[in-house]
Amino acid sequence: MATTCGGVAVIDFWANGFGMRIRIALEEKGVAYQYKEEDLNNPQRSRLVLEMNPVRKSVPILVHEGRPVCDSVAILEYIDEIWKDGFPLLLPKDPYERATARFWTHFIDNKFFPTQATFLKSKGEAKQEAEEELISELKQLEDVLGDKPYFGGEKFGFFDVAFIPFSSMFYGYESHGEFKLEEECPKISAWVKRCMERPSVSKILPDSVKMYELHKIWYGVE
The missing domain is CATH 1.20.1050.10 (Glutathione S-transferase Yfyf (Class Pi); Chain A, domain 2)
Known part of the structure; x- marks a missing residue:
């Protein structure tokens, strides 16, 4: 089975605007992460992507403690909820x-x-x-x-x-x-x-x- 590092990893393609969101959010929170490049110019998805997002076979994917979170908006909300106490919040309280x-x-x-x-x-x-x-x-x-x-x-x-x-x-x-x-x-x-x-x-x-x-x-x- 393909693996990611422990902690936090982002699987994405450098020119994917939806994925840039995830890295910006993690940078804003000050959360350390490993970045794994997925070449979207290659129609064949990597083994890692197929394992972490078998439904849509797409990026971005956030992998947190071995568990994948997919879809950029869902990932943003997940990041804001997981890294909440003592971290800057992205979503307003109102x-x-x-x-x-x-x-x-x-x-x-x-x-x-x-x-x-x-x-x-x-x-x-x-x-x-x-x-x-x-x-x-x-x-x-x-x-x-x-x-x-x-x-x-x-x-x-x-x-x-x-x-x-x-x-x-x-x-x-x-x-x-x-x-x-x-x-x-x-x-x-x-x-x-x-x-x-x-x-x-x-x-x-x-x-x-x-x-x-x-x-x-x-x-x-x-």
């Missing part, structure tokens, strides 16, 4: 604010991320429509941010962790489209810069040019 953070994370995963894929893959009129939709969704998120330093308010929180990995594709949006994010969404742009000042974020987020070059291959961008 029930409404917790529900709001979960709602917008769901929006990223099920609306924004598919729009990104459509934008990168489409051509002609469909591409223009997808670009307009992408900008519209970014503006919605900017409205949620408002004048707060972070989506979590004064504190870097759950939704900040969930969304910031996708900023590594903002360069790709601008290169592929015909807009400047700082002009369309100045508050989002300022938020990204603010987040990048955090060691947990700057350490994990990959080079944006490298990210776009990979996604061009994945989505067949010419």
